[in-house]
Amino acid sequence: MIVVHHLNNSRSQRILWLLEELGLEYEVKRYERDPKTMLAPPELKAVHPLGKSPVITDGELTLAESGAIIQYLTDTYDQNALAPAQGTAQRLEFIYWLHYAEGSAMSPLLLKLVFNRVESAPMPFFIKPVARGIAGKAKSSFIEPQIRQHLDYMNDHLAATGWFVGDEFTAADVQMSFPLEAAAARGGLDENWPHLIGYLRRIHERQAYQRALQRGGEYDILG
Structure with missing residues (x-):
């Protein structure tokens, strides 16, 4: 079992x-x-x-x-x-998205979470403005542009078929669900990326997802 x-x-x-x-x-x-x-x-x-x-x-x-x-x-x-079957081009693409989800997509989202917590963490009043300034600068100059770059990349990829590998749902979509749900919750993902929003709606409607x-x-x- x-x-x-x-x-x-x-x-x-x-x-x-x-x-x-x-x-x-x-x-x-x-x-x-x-x-x-x-x-x-x-x-x-x-x-x-x-x-x-x-x-x-x-x-x-x-x-x-x-x-x-x-x-x-x-x-x-x-x-x-x-x-996808072993030895096919789609299999290689499948493996790519399995690694991309955590190796690339999640990295800036995790950084944003960390710096958000820095901004809201209790600390002496004389340190707080400095900490918030550093966190805000890191987010605006690096983290948030990185998130937008990845959202653009994924949105463009989904434009063709609506799925990450080929034209049907695969287990790569299961792997990719978490960074996109995290982006929708705290990374700024909204209707400006319509293919990603449509993708989230489709996976959330699946009976297996609901179960x-x-x-x-x-x-x-x-x-």
């Missing part, structure tokens, strides 16, 4: 979604973030040394990292053609 070690409001939500798309039986073991620090509980370190989610166990296998989990699940269990939300519970990144 596949077990998903699921942290609320995290990347593990898309693993639940993929499992629903694949039609596989699985168990959800829930973990809750610390309400003050928003960090994962220490119990996750008993599953994987980094103590982060997603992590799955499948028999003797323990596997972390969303892209690796998605590739493992599609290579091992995919009966629904959610990944995964019911299994996973709280997912405030959508708000």
